[in-house]
Amino acid sequence: MTQTIDISSYSAITDAIRNEARRILSDSTVSAVIGYTAGRRKGSTQPIVITTADDADQLIFSAACLNDLVVYLTKAKKDVPKGGRIGIVVKGCDLKALVGLLGESQLKRENLYLIGIPCSGVLGSLLKPAAELTTETIASKCCECTDQLPVGCDFVPTVTPTPLPDLEKRYANEIARLEAMNPSERWEFWKEQFSKCIKCYACRQVCPFCFCEQCLCDRNRPQMVEQTPRPLGNTAWHLMRAMHLAGRCAGCGECERVCPMDIPLNLLNRKMAKELKELFNSEAGFEVREAGPLTSYREDDDQSFIR
Amino acid sequence: MHSEKPKHDFEPKIIAFVCTWCTYAGADLAGTSRMQYPSNVRVLKFPCTGRIDPVFILKAFQQGADGILVSGCHPGDCHYIAGNYHARRRFAVFRKLLEFIGVDLNRIQFSWVSAAEGGKWVEVVTDLTERVRAMGPMVEFKDLVLEEQWSGNLNNPELQAVYEAM
Numbered sequence: 001m002t003q004t005i006d007i008s009s010y011s012a013i014t015d016a017i018r019n020e021a022r023r024i025l026s027d028s029t030v031s032a033v034i035g036y037t038a039g040r041r042k043g044s045t046q047p048i049v050i051t052t053a054d055d056a057d058q059l060i061f062s063a064a065c066l067n068d069l070v071v072y073l074t075k076a077k078k079d080v081p082k083g084g085r086i087g088i089v090v091k092g093c094d095l096k097a098l099v100g101l102l103g104e105s106q107l108k109r110e111n112l113y114l115i116g117i118p119c120s121g122v123l124g125s126l127l128k129p130a131a132e133l134t135t136e137t138i139a140s141k142c143c144e145c146t147d148q149l150p151v152g153c154d155f156v157p158t159v160t161p162t163p164l165p166d167l168e169k170r171y172a173n174e175i176a177r178l179e180a181m182n183p184s185e186r187w188e189f190w191k192e193q194f195s196k197c198i199k200c201y202a203c204r205q206v207c208p209f210c211f212c213e214q215c216l217c218d219r220n221r222p223q224m225v226e227q228t229p230r231p232l233g234n235t236a237w238h239l240m241r242a243m244h245l246a247g248r249c250a251g252c253g254e255c256e257r258v259c260p261m262d263i264p265l266n267l268l269n270r271k272m273a274k275e276l277k278e279l280f281n282s283e284a285g286f287e288v289r290e291a292g293p294l295t296s297y298r299e300d301d302d303q304s305f306i307r
Numbered sequence: 308m309h310s311e312k313p314k315h316d317f318e319p320k321i322i323a324f325v326c327t328w329c330t331y332a333g334a335d336l337a338g339t340s341r342m343q344y345p346s347n348v349r350v351l352k353f354p355c356t357g358r359i360d361p362v363f364i365l366k367a368f369q370q371g372a373d374g375i376l377v378s379g380c381h382p383g384d385c386h387y388i389a390g391n392y393h394a395r396r397r398f399a400v401f402r403k404l405l406e407f408i409g410v411d412l413n414r415i416q417f418s419w420v421s422a423a424e425g426g427k428w429v430e431v432v433t434d435l436t437e438r439v440r441a442m443g444p445m446v447e448f449k450d451l452v453l454e455e456q457w458s459g460n461l462n463n464p465e466l467q468a469v470y471e472a473m
């Protein structure tokens with residue numbers, strides 16, 4: 001049954017972000033603030049970098065604020081002004097990505113001013129940005145969200161997020177459905193999904209963790225992953241991507257959202273997260289970890305699969 | 308005197324990724340000890356199991372491997388102290404990924420074979436070869452190679468409209 005989700009708190013959040021951005025820009029705490037602003041289509045939003053206190057009124061927060069802005073802090077994106085502290089608006093899921101980058105020494109906490117959002121959920125897509133936030137239109141990642149209130153931010157508006165109603169756990173259900181299949185059925189499923197891929201690399205562009213100067217799949221001596229958009233290389237690319245994100249992915253779900261061919265990319269990431277939780281009791285959180293699960297080890301790790 | 312070699316309909320290709328310090332030396336010991344093991348296995352030598360990237364395994368499957376063996380030093384014996392511990396975690400996760408994608412995990416074997424275990428090397432290789440032989444060729448990735456063209460539907464309405472307009 002479709003049920004509307006109360007997002008009346010978002011206008012209070014918008015006011016609070018604006019005031020805070022105005023304050024930190026005018027007293028030079030930060031040199032820039034990365035946030036959301038209204039997009040051209042009614043109800044849509046887009047990322048914005050503001051550098052003066054006068055621009056603070058452009059900032060908004062709404063159910064259409066889907067982007068994970070943390071990607072603009074990585075070295076893969078060089079258009080954000082360097083030097084000085086940078087303010088950034090983060091939802092809980094985005095903050096987990098940011099914390100992951102802190103753990104990988106990509107960012108320094110003292111160079112950041114975090115404006116956390118007590119998030120009540122966002123839309124699944126921007127195809128209808130003005131749509132009402134309901135149990136149908138809510139993003140899949142929000143259905144399994146446990147981190148509506150970000151932890152460890154410099155500023156969080158004093159608003160209580162709407163507790164999410166009991167939502168269908170879309171990823172968990174889909175993973176369970178696939179796991180119940182036999183291998184050849186699963187192969188058929190993924191073959192069909194991967195064959196849709198056009199190798200636009202939008203998933204790579206939007207991922208906060210894909211910051212390598214040169215991606216392994218762009219190297220051609222030796223060529224590890226076939227680069228043309230054909231089934232063989234597509235499969236290799238998506239497996240490689242899932243493997244490189246295993247133990248790092250924070251579950252912001254941006255890869256899946258930007259995919260023009262609607263490949264369920266976050267499903268692979270969620271499956272990997274589930275396995276890492278089971279195998280090594282490791283999951284993305286708000287606490288900075290010095291080493292991720294695949295860059296550390298324990299001598300008594302399970303080796304029942306090794307002969 | 309050579310023992311009579313049985314004839315099989317299908318000879319699988321097994322790619323073995325081994326570490327140079329333990330398993331390669333173990334395989335070498337099996338050879339110098341004149342132990343017999345299937346010639347289906349192609350040994351690729353790496354500095355350490357920690358160097359074996361999951362994409363190597365994908366690449367091997369793409370190039371026609373029917374089975375994969377990854378083998379290195381026993382835990383605690385790594386020449387580089389912890390390479391095999393890292394590899395152990397990586398492959399624990401990677402095999403879960405392959406399973407989820409729909410690859411039969413019986414085609415992939417991980418093992419620890421030390422430089423003194425020529426016998427274990429023979430055992431591991433023989434078991435894997437016979438198991439993969441019984442399973443038949445790995446067709447999944449080969450099918451992908453055969454589908455090496457744009458995989459979109461060629462008779463979709465948009466393209467049809469373009470054809471008709473021409």
